[in-house]
Amino acid sequence: MLMGGVVVQDFKNLETFVAVATLGSFRAAAERLHTTQPAVSQRIAQLEHQYGTRLLERTSRVVTTTEKxxxxxxxxxxxxRLGTEMRDALVDGSALRGTLRLGVAETIVHTWLPGFIGAVARQHPGIAVEIEVDTSPQLRERLLDQEIDLAFLLGPLADPLVQNLPLNRVALAFLASPDFPLPPAPLGIAALAGLPLITFARHTQPHAALRTLMTRSDLPPPRIHASAALAPVVRLAVEGVGIAVIPPAVAARELDSGALVSVATEVALPDLVFTASWLGGHEAGLARAVATMASAAAAAASAP
Known part of the structure; x- marks a missing residue:
């Protein structure tokens, strides 16, 4: 099969070479490309035979590129890259079809995702989107394992085979029940260290940032409760169990009703930075098109 004068198999061979060269391993490239190690070796051998030169140096422990x-x-x-640009320029976007497995961090679900999915349905009626909500660490692993096609997660992902587009930044806030007994505001680190805090799951960026901030030799051990889902965090804060450390948009209804209030603090936590991430390659056109739409939608939703 030809595409713009280039045999699709050649794209497979080139993608395989890039994977081996960047990962430094035939085995790692085979796992990433969901193929076998003999198939990877065969594709590299085809390239070296085709161009009449050795491209890779193979040792027992690592694979490196030769000068050529x-x-x-x-x-x-x-x-x-040019193949991708050619396809994007020539293919009618309205004709995109297929099923996209989309993994989404929960924070995005509470902000601009619903409107974005509606826009995708209107502009690309041939695309069916399967949405799965998970933590960013889990989404990263599922993307690399090719269990999902595109992820909206805390990023960017530093992987040579992953492409990233910026989405939006989200600030964290300290939220509590108006009946929760608080010291006089604004609260400093010492005051917060004596209070129960409720936030994202362990091994996530916000949990790690909060723990790093609160772990000091002059402070008592922090009391940080973690949850993989944000709905329990909001509920526990409403019930007065502790102070939720989450984006305000996640608890918009509770803030509007007065069930939760913002707690003034002297503490600044880093914003959550989200990206659209997908595995590059000549077959990633659907993920790339939706990621490009998402980047524009997130920027528009974040504009003042």
Whole structure:
């Protein structure tokens, strides 16, 4: 099958070479591409035979590029990028079809995701979106394992085979029941250290940032409760169990009703930075198109 004069199999071989060269391993490339190690070796052998030169140096522990291989890597990456640009320019966006497995961090579900999914349905009626909500660490693993096609998560992902587009930044806030016994505001770190805090799951960026902030030799051990889902965090805060450390949008209804109030503090936590991330390649056109739409939608939703 030809595409713009380039055999699709050549794209497969080039993608395989880039994977081996960037990951430094035939086995790792095979796992990432969901193929077998012999298939990877065969594709590399085809390239080396086709161009009459050794591209990779193989040892028992690591694979490195030869001098010609480094030159070839630059050309391969350029060809793959041009192939993507050609397809994006020539394919009618309204004709996109297929099922997109989309993984989403819960914070985005509470902000601009519903309107965005509606826009995708209107502009691309041939796309069916399957949405799965999970923590960012889990979404990263599922994306690399190709269990999902596109992830909206805390990023960007530093992986040579992953492409990222910026989405939006979300601030964290301290929220509590108006009946929760608080020291005089604004609360400093010492005052917060004596209070129960409720936030995202362990091994997530916001949980790690909060724990790093609160772990000091002059403070008592922090009391940080964690939850993989944010609805229990909001509910526990409403019930007066502790102070929720979450984006205000997650508890918009409770803030509007007065069930929760914002707690003034002297503490600044880093914003949550979200990206759209997907595995690159000549077959990633659907994920790339939706990611491009998402980047524009998130920017518009964040505009003042």
């Amino acid at each position: 291989g480094r030159e070839f890597l630059a050309f391969a990456e350029r060809i793959l």
